[in-house]
Amino acid sequence: MSRFPDWPPDAAPIPRTALSRGVVLSGAGLKGLALAYPWVPEVRDGDTSPDDYIVDSEAPADPPRRFRTLQAAVDQAIRDGAGARDDGRRVIRIAPGFYRGPVFLPAEAPPLSLLGAGSEKVTLAARIDAQMPGREYEERFDADFAAAPPPVRAQFARIAARERITTGNTAVLRIERSDTCVAGLTIRNDYACDRREAAPPGAVPDVNGRYAHGQHQAVACHVAGADRVQLLDLHLESFQDTLYLQSPVAGIGRSYLSGCRISGDVDFIFGGATAFFDRCEVVTRGSRGARSWALAPSTNLWMPHGFVFDRCRFSHDGSEAGRDGTSFLGRQWFEGVRATPYCVPNGAQYRCVLGDADNLDAHVGQISRRCLEAVGKCIVLNSQIGAHISRAPPWDAWSAGDWSPRYRPVQASGREFLRYLDAWLAEMKRDYACVCAHPAWLRVENCTTCQDRVRS
Template sequence: MRPQLTPAQAEAFSRDAVLRHTGRAGADRADPWVPERLSLPFSPDYVVGRGHHRTVQAAVNSAIRDGRTGRVVIGVEPGVHEGLIHVPPLPFPITLAGLGRRPEQTVLKASIDAEMPGAEFATRFEAHVSDAPEAVLSIVRRIAAQDKITTANASVLRIECDGFQLHNLTVRNGYQADRAQDGAHRRNAAGQFTTGQHQAVAVLVDGADRVQLQDVHLRSFQDTLYLQSPTKGTTVRTHLSGCDIEGDVDFIFGQSTAWFDGCTIRSLGTRAPECWVAAPATDIRTRYGFVFHDCDFVHDGSALAQRRQMRLGRQWFEGVRATPYGHPTVAGYRCDLAETSAYTPPLGTISRATLESVGKCVILRSRIGRHIDLTTPWDSWSGRNWGPRYRPALYTAGDMMAQLGGWLARQRIRYDDIDPDMVFLSEFENQWSDPGPSG
């Protein structure tokens, strides 16, 4: 199914409308934001490269220690710069910019994945920030204390600073999906496991607002770009323009609001058996999720792309353990509303936050290659057959209400404030063609 916006509906998805509000979903406030285009050359306050700061993190640390005010510009000289970067909440915004002519000349790189034990994280990364300010050290210590660090801590660049800008460089997570895991046995010719948990984030926007990425290349496989709200149901905004983003499984995902303008979105088919571009987990009362405008959805020329087994996305049913959707195949199965989401067969619970993690994504006036499954570009969550985490694709709020039927009434849940025509997933004036692979 390919749901389409009407022209009147599409007018509500302009850039200025998408980026206009922030705050708690359902009680947000108008805070108009119109990002200005960034341009080289910059006059850096700090430089990373030969004869200057050794790492990007060292330059961030110096800016914090210097007690800077106003916007701070950190320039990064061309080359490959290894190491993690943590930018904590700060009283001043930072612009991090590559000083080469093109984004691919300046690369920020590290190999880190969600299944990494905290002890391994500490061994590999703690020593590199031993002299960092407490604002940075506290983040690193918290991650190192985890049994496994999880997706929320598995990024090359972590942004917690409001007003952060990233320009003219590449961020690459070098993890090659080669960590052995239970249930993952098959490897491809590159030595990568084709299934299992292989989340490896390039950039994590962790609750920061008014974040701007321009002419940035993001490289990984699963979970390349993570756009996270500070708390569930709180709207923060990211603006991306001229970016090149690639991956295979849910590689643009999260809860926050984002506007993608003139970006190249590349699906990779060399590792995973299926590919989904977006996995939004937008709260039902957050006005907008991910909006793509004038973007090119391309592929890598793999066999999977030729079989058209790639999809635009699936709505992340965040935190689900037991589902109220579909027709259960477990004898005696039941799911009820509770404070937390849990499942001890055959009885399960679902929290309000999980239930209302509906996921919103709209694609406007973009070019979509035929590698995307034309008949079902939007997929269900956690498989097409019923399972305890199943949810079908929901195109509007009315679809959600219809699918749940009498379950909402039995749980005494009402959505009188929600318009059944509220758009979750849709398109407008897109061109479906076959531009071929894009390198």
């Protein structure tokens, strides 16, 4: 193994303790002010907690303890929790087998642990994509939610009522409940990137019916604004948008991932939440020929941490596409952008102003503070990075290539944010000078190279 180049190359080393798991997940803000109560995930080699519910696809159902589907067990836990005097954790033990999604864990549920028999033995799967019509979603899954408690049924109804369900409603497992732990299973979105109306006009599929380009978002696991979530020893599989770590509307959302393998091709670990990845494997899939960015953080400018990867491995599935430095670690998700203030070409008949919404009307656009401040932060430390990842640089611009109204360049720090936008911010009468003192937004440090092919 050789050393993967640090990036940016001239950056000072990060102190060893500055990005430990405890620091990243502590809930402390940029100036040490508490954003949330401190959190230290309980890391155990094996969970021997007594189970409250058993899910077994091969055994007869025997409520209120034994069920054949995971959603039925979650529904029972919600009903039991509604009548309980305490807010105690419920443990759902999942036997080896195949289970059909989607599964919803609403905010109204009690704290839940979903403990599978192992990622090679337990699979939760469904085929759902962002361009799916709501009526199709309803027809396929209505029977699974017909007897669900009100919070679950309401979530299903909201999705089914949409014309197109959109990315945030495609998850096989949706986690809204804070303090959730999920361990020991494979969560897979089986959408094959084959919806014709999601592909560009004139696009031709490959021999397997898959399109390399278009809007093929299909989430496997969605942490939907929840805090203190543990994802342990999971295999998460899809193509585009495999793992969505969504920040809450207010406050901080923290997740801890350990021993997970996450596979995809386009922006397949994305969102604005804070997450610490410990000894995980991030697998780029080249099989459908899409250009690949593994990571797409949209961390708010005022959050101290976005995604931190420590002792992880970035590998490739061994197929032809996306190898030999043609893939990227990631790009900073310009979440919600319709009009950019960045790098407007001289003479362009285009103007962007700061406003309350994000839109573009002819050649005049607005960008909201929420969108402007979704800068995206990601640090990769002490990890192994395959030859499929570009060295110069490992990060890519948003909407790379020719300038477009959604363009944003790579920004490794607050200083670069100001270098690009200082004059525009002055015109908008906004002062962001303090961001120069913020810690790094993007870093690669103390990493080595590794073979491309994914480990068995």
